Amino acid sequence: MVxxxxxxxxxxxxxxxxxxxxxMTQNQGQTxxxxxxxxxxxxxxxxxxxxxxxxxFELHDTLFFFLEHxxxxxxxxxIVFMKRNWVQRSEFMPGKDPENLGKNxxxxxxxxxxxxxLKTGANIEKPVLLGLTGNxxxxxxxxxxxxxxxxxxxxxxxxxxxxxxxxxxxLGSKALWYGTDGVGGMIQATVTQPKENSKExxxxxxxxxxxxxxxxxxxxxxxxxxxxSIQGNFKKLGDFSTxxxxxxxxxxxxxxxxxxxxxxxxxxxxxxxxxxIFSTQTGILSWSHIGNLSDLRRMIDSNSIPxxxxxxxxxxxxxxxxxxxWLFGQWKNPRFQLTISRQYNYRSEYDKxxxxxxxxxxxxxxxxxxxxxxxxxxxxxxxxxxxxxxxxNIHQDYGGKYFVPKYTGNILGMSGERVFLGTLWRxxxxxxxxxxxxxxxxxxxxDQENRQAFGWGFGLNFKxxxxxxxxxxxxxxxxxxxxxxxxxxxxxxxxGTASIELGNVNLKPEVAYFAEGLLKxxxxxxxFRSFSHVKTAFHFINLEPTGTYSLSVxxxxxxxxxxxxxxxxxxxxxSMLRSDFLVSNFDVLLKTSITRIRKWDERSNLFGVPxxxxxxxxxxxxxxxxxxxxxxxxxxxxxxxxxxxRELEIGRIAEGYALVDLGTTFxxxxxxxxxxxxxxxxxxxxxxxxxxxxxxxxxxxxxxxNVKRTIQ
Amino acid sequence: xxxxxxxxxxxxxxxxxxSCEKILGGKKDEQENITTLRFIAVDITSxxxxxxxxxxxxxxxxxxxxxxxxxxxxxxxxRKYVVGLQIFDESKxxxxxxxPEIIEEGDEHxxxxxxxxxxxxxxxxxxxxxxxxxxxxxEWNTPNSGINGTLQVILKHQPRxxxxxxxxxxxxxxxxxxTFPVIIE
Numbered sequence: 001m002v003x004x005x006x007x008x009x010x011x012x013x014x015x016x017x018x019x020x021x022x023x024m025t026q027n028q029g030q031t032x033x034x035x036x037x038x039x040x041x042x043x044x045x046x047x048x049x050x051x052x053x054x055x056x057f058e059l060h061d062t063l064f065f066f067l068e069h070x071x072x073x074x075x076x077x078x079i080v081f082m083k084r085n086w087v088q089r090s091e092f093m094p095g096k097d098p099e100n101l102g103k104n105x106x107x108x109x110x111x112x113x114x115x116x117x118l119k120t121g122a123n124i125e126k127p128v129l130l131g132l133t134g135n136x137x138x139x140x141x142x143x144x145x146x147x148x149x150x151x152x153x154x155x156x157x158x159x160x161x162x163x164x165x166x167x168x169x170x171l172g173s174k175a176l177w178y179g180t181d182g183v184g185g186m187i188q189a190t191v192t193q194p195k196e197n198s199k200e201x202x203x204x205x206x207x208x209x210x211x212x213x214x215x216x217x218x219x220x221x222x223x224x225x226x227x228x229s230i231q232g233n234f235k236k237l238g239d240f241s242t243x244x245x246x247x248x249x250x251x252x253x254x255x256x257x258x259x260x261x262x263x264x265x266x267x268x269x270x271x272x273x274x275x276x277i278f279s280t281q282t283g284i285l286s287w288s289h290i291g292n293l294s295d296l297r298r299m300i301d302s303n304s305i306p307x308x309x310x311x312x313x314x315x316x317x318x319x320x321x322x323x324x325x326w327l328f329g330q331w332k333n334p335r336f337q338l339t340i341s342r343q344y345n346y347r348s349e350y351d352k353x354x355x356x357x358x359x360x361x362x363x364x365x366x367x368x369x370x371x372x373x374x375x376x377x378x379x380x381x382x383x384x385x386x387x388x389x390x391x392x393n394i395h396q397d398y399g400g401k402y403f404v405p406k407y408t409g410n411i412l413g414m415s416g417e418r419v420f421l422g423t424l425w426r427x428x429x430x431x432x433x434x435x436x437x438x439x440x441x442x443x444x445x446x447d448q449e450n451r452q453a454f455g456w457g458f459g460l461n462f463k464x465x466x467x468x469x470x471x472x473x474x475x476x477x478x479x480x481x482x483x484x485x486x487x488x489x490x491x492x493x494x495x496g497t498a499s500i501e502l503g504n505v506n507l508k509p510e511v512a513y514f515a516e517g518l519l520k521x522x523x524x525x526x527x528f529r530s531f532s533h534v535k536t537a538f539h540f541i542n543l544e545p546t547g548t549y550s551l552s553v554x555x556x557x558x559x560x561x562x563x564x565x566x567x568x569x570x571x572x573x574x575s576m577l578r579s580d581f582l583v584s585n586f587d588v589l590l591k592t593s594i595t596r597i598r599k600w601d602e603r604s605n606l607f608g609v610p611x612x613x614x615x616x617x618x619x620x621x622x623x624x625x626x627x628x629x630x631x632x633x634x635x636x637x638x639x640x641x642x643x644x645x646r647e648l649e650i651g652r653i654a655e656g657y658a659l660v661d662l663g664t665t666f667x668x669x670x671x672x673x674x675x676x677x678x679x680x681x682x683x684x685x686x687x688x689x690x691x692x693x694x695x696x697x698x699x700x701x702x703x704x705x706n707v708k709r710t711i712q
Numbered sequence: 713x714x715x716x717x718x719x720x721x722x723x724x725x726x727x728x729x730x731s732c733e734k735i736l737g738g739k740k741d742e743q744e745n746i747t748t749l750r751f752i753a754v755d756i757t758s759x760x761x762x763x764x765x766x767x768x769x770x771x772x773x774x775x776x777x778x779x780x781x782x783x784x785x786x787x788x789x790x791r792k793y794v795v796g797l798q799i800f801d802e803s804k805x806x807x808x809x810x811x812p813e814i815i816e817e818g819d820e821h822x823x824x825x826x827x828x829x830x831x832x833x834x835x836x837x838x839x840x841x842x843x844x845x846x847x848x849x850x851e852w853n854t855p856n857s858g859i860n861g862t863l864q865v866i867l868k869h870q871p872r873x874x875x876x877x878x879x880x881x882x883x884x885x886x887x888x889x890x891t892f893p894v895i896i897e
Contacts, residue, residue, distance in 0.1 A: 292886050352869075352885045444776055493774035500775045551782070552774035553746055555889030 002029045002044060017043040098665040098674040101205050101214070101706040105161055109169065109187070116610035118689050124282060128689065129169065130533055130571050131595035131609045132184030135484050140178045141189045142274070142328060144341045145392065147371045150484050151347065151404060159324065160256030160278045162216050162233045165192040171516065171533070173459020173477045176432045177388065177415050180457035181481035183512050183537065191274050191328070193262050194220045194229035203673075205706035209699055210237030210251060211311065214706075226263035226271075232256065238313035239283075243682045243700035246309040249286040249316050255279050269333040276326040283315040285696060286352070292555030296498040321363075322347045337377040345369040366399035388415040396485065403501070405489040407441040424466055430459040436482045443505075444491045451488075455480035455509055469522040474515075479537075481510040487541050487562045493552070500550045501543065502561040510564075512537035525579040533571040539564040540599075542606065567606060569597040589617040596643050605643045611654075611688055612639040631664040641688045654688035663704075673707040746810060746888055747771050748781075748800035749865065753852065757791045768890045771802040784893040785863060793852040794837075797823065797865075799888075814848060820871045821887075822879045823847025826864040829894060831855030834863070836877075845877050858897040865890050 002014040002025045014025040016033065023031045033042075100108045106117040106125030116128040126133050126149075135149040141159060161167075168188045175182025198220035206213035213235070220229040235254040240247045258276040265271075328341040348363035375390035394409035413434040420427040433456040440448050459477035490503040514535040521528050544563045549556040575591035592614045597606040619632040640656040660683075663676030679685075682701040690698055748769040755764075769781035787793065801808040814821050818840030824847065825834035833853045836845035847867075868874075870884035 292889050294889060295886055491775050502775075550775060551770070551779055553749065553768065553770050553888055553890060554774055554886060557774060 001025075002031075015043075015045045017045070098667075098672050098706065098708065099663070099676060100161070101203050101216070101674075101708060103161070105159075105167075105187075108161065108167070116613070116689060118608070127169075127187065128610055129185040129187075130171065130183075130535070131569055131597050131606075136181065136184040136481065138175050138179050138182040138186040139189070140186055141326070142191050142330065142341075143178070143337075143339055143375055143377070144328065144343075144373050145178055147343060147369055147392075147394065148324070148345045148347075150396075150486065151345075151367055151369070159189065159276060159326070160233055160254070160258070162218075162256065163191055163231060163258045163274075163276055164189045166190045173428075173430045173461055173475050176430045176457050176459050176477065176479070177417065178390075179413065180432050180434050180455050180479055181510075183479045183481055183510065183535075191258075191276075192218075192229070192231070192260065193272055194222075194227035194260050195262070196222050196227060198222075198227065198229065200711040201708055203706055203708035205704065207237075207702055207704040209240050209702040212237040212251075212313070226261055228262075229258075229260045231258045231260075236313070239309075239311050240699045241311070242697035243684050244697065246311050247285055247696060247699070248309040248312070249283040249314075249319070251283045251313055251315050253281045253315065267333065269331070272328075272330045272332070274326070274328040276324070276328075278324045279322065281315055281321045282319060284318040284320065286316070286318070287696070288318070293498050293549070293557050294555055317350045317352045320347060320349045335378070335380040337375075337379060339373070339375040339377075341373045343369070343371040343373070363399075365403070366397075367404060368395075368397040370395045384418050386417045389413070390415075403490050403492050403494075404484075404486045405442050405444075407438050407485055409436065409438040411436050424464060426463045426465070428461045428463075430461075430477075432457050434480070434482075438485070441485065441489065443489055453482050453509060455482065471518075471520040473518045475517070476515050477513070479510070479512040479514070481512075483507040483509065483541055483562075490562070493554075493557060498557060500557045500559045502546075502559060504562045504564075507541055507562060507564055508539040510537055510539050510541060512540075525581075527577045527579075529573075529575045531571075531573040533569075535569045536600075537567050537569070540567040544607075565599045566601050567597055567599050569595070571595045583620075585621040587619050587621075589615075589619075591615050591617075598643075605645055607645055608689065609641070609643065611641040611644070611656075613637070626669055628667040629664055630666075632662065634661040635659070636661070638687070644688065654686050657683060657685035659683055659685065670710050670712060671707065672710070673705070676702075676704045678702045678704070745773050745801050745803055746799055746867070747773060747802045749888065749890060750798045750800065751785070751795055752798070753785075753787070753793045753795045755788070755791050756794050766892065768892065769800075769802060773803065784895055787852070787854050787894065787896045789854050789858050789896050790856040791854050793854075795834075795850045795852050797848045797850070811848065814867075815846070818846045819844070820869060820874060821846060822868050822870060822874060823850075823888075824864075824866040824868065824879065824881045825850065826866070826881075827861060827894070829855065829859055829861035829863075829896065831857075832859075832861070832863075832894070832896065840874075843876075844874060845879065854896050860893070860895050863892045863894045865892065 002011045002016070011029050012025055014029065014031075016023045016025070016031060018033055023033055025031045097108075104125060106127050109117070109127045117125040118128050118133045127137060129137050137149070139146040139149065141164075146159065167190070169185060170188055171185040175186035178186060200217075200219050202215075202217040204213065204215055214233060215235075216231070216233040218229065218231045220227065222228075233254070233256040235252065237253075238251045240250045256276070256278040258274065260275075261271075261273040263271045323344075323346045325344040326341065328339070330337060330339045332338075345368070347367045349365040351364045372393040373390065375388065378387040390413045392409075392411045394407075394411070396404055396409070397406050398404055411434060413432060415430065415432040417428060417430045420429070433454070436451070436453045436455070438451045441451065442448055457478045457480050459475055462472075462474045464472045486501075486503060487507055488503045488505055490501045493500055512535050514533065516531070516533040519528075519530045541562055541564050543560050546559045546561050548559050550559050571593070573591070573593040575589065577590075578588045580586065581588045592612070593610075594612045595609050597609050598604070599606065614637045615634060616636075617632065617634045619630055622629045622631075635658065637658045638656060641654055644654075646653070659678075660680045661676065661678045662680055663674060665674040666672065679699070679701045684700075685698055687698045748767065748771070751766040753764045753766070764786070766783040766785045767781045768779060768783070770777075770779040797811075799810045799814055801810050818838075819842050821840075822845060823836070827834065831853075832855055835851045835853075836847045836849070837851055838846045838849040840846050865888060866881065866886060867888035868879075868881065868884040869887050870880075873880065873883035875883070
């Protein structure tokens, strides 16, 4: 059997060379070799994997070989699949997938996993899972919750993808292990650990959008004291462009670096230490800081996009800067795992103009967030239960307006999982409880108040793999989410949206009940997958217009407030993969997803839910001498948001559009890379989830090329 | 096992000690924000100097509490007023007069006055270093009959786009946009 080293998934079409004969693995990664003897040498290879030579030391009926898979196939892989007992959408390796080098998290998620993204800037994107985003999608790095999602939609994620060995999107009950509030799901990132066989690599990436790119390097060292690694990344992009005009001041600059140390001791004990630093400076489209509502309306109504803007690398006001630091230590052995970490996050916002004189260079808003975390995972089962205890100590500070108040918080959580084996159904139960204690919350009036709450969630999974070529997972569960501090206390002007956001101190914790099912069936060379998710949420918190205006010295601004209502959501995804279509190694993947979230009290639909999406992906694999190539072509149709409440839209009305992407990935000896063209037809389009850019189109065609060299 | 204990103790100390550091860099609140407009109008028609003051004040800026002062401008018909405008930041203690800052950056700023009252005119009488109007000092002429309406006061920041008189109201960013009710009787 040939399996993926990371997720133990079978690798089909792998080659095992034995005595000048090549044997190809089948769908389950299996193949049959003639009589082999102890000491024989086998060469195992797979497209997208590093080849391996294995000597047979012991003879068994079945031999297992693990290859480090480069996830070349994952782009064309399933929209959803199963891992253990969970519904998992996708897994990929940011530092290894040739098509992912140089992209941010949300871009990778969107292109690889079928997730949508909420875009608040050319380089500020957030993933949308099950139609939900923000702090309803938990981001976990090495078992530790990352916290900056509480800073709202204008904040991108706080880690460099190149630090990650793998990323997974997990839905439903798996997210409960780390928090009861993963109503939309979770994204689990695993930091790259230096190993004895780790290899040095560097890469360079360039793209036409922004006329810039990335440089990255990874240097592992192996010493008697343990394994070390240093990683660095630099990214610089200038202004993006639509097919018709330059989006002035949409450049970005990122600097990232990390240091890792791994020491393995006897008895499978290990200590892993990781330090990451990641800083970004992001330009915000110059027309979006437009002062007040009158300016916004004037810009929208005049339909006068400045067509004469000139490309520039400079990042002027308005802009935002962010700095993220992360220190992490983990002691692991077969019985338990102890993890401690500290996150420090800082963000500053610079309006186009506000102060005068020497103070004009100071930021208009500042956020500071420090989080100390500790987690203890009991890996050895206790009365059939695997357990986890964790705690987070949060310090939030602000300067400027009250988007997120100053406060101190302590969150304690306990999780447990039990697996019930059965002949027909494999069942598992995950339960989690949390205690939230927020103190010294500085309210708008300057008073201080405290908030405490206790919540719980559970997930019950049923998995059946006994039917012939048909797998089924059914999950039921409950989520609980304490309102974010911005949802409770926010009271300030968002310049980008030209609106006032008001918190609501009367909000209650959200409680959601969900049921989801995944059915997978293979018929010959065709595999089908269907994923359904239904959820009903009580006290669901949503930012809605009040219909009133707030008077200020800068004019009158529309007021939005956080309101709660009861909603029901429904997600349906379907994919069909046809292998070896017409010719060998030519695959066709068709996938579609649709989401609807409806307030059942008010009989109206929710704003900002992704519209219907249909994708068709064609790929072909070819090996020639030392070359491995996989050209692809993707067509994607996104409908107009037919369920969206159109009365809430201001500015440009989103229409349906079709995009074409094409490219190829390649492997040649120690080299790998990709060439891609996104929006190949240079289509004018406006993505419904592109917020804040009410009057600007989405970026046009982008040529991207990257080359990576792994040094043996 | 001793090694594990030492490593974890070191990490724990790093985490504990680092939690004592300042979260923000100390630049917060080091801002100057326009919160208050104060007009001082002098009736020069009769030759008798009578001062009237009209004010808009929102000390905590956009959002938060409602404005603490929002006066209606009362004027007499058929009169000529010389009007001075003062700008303050009342979020500071003591209150900061920002009028000199506007004058200093006069070549990047211009006040625009828009009214829906027929016959009511506002004319800038001050100039920046390039001879273009700023609009802090103005002359107001009221119509000969009583009428009610509004006066919209807009301050534009136009670092590269300020033009010669009468200026371009569509260029630049808005620093001030207040519409006063006006009663002329």
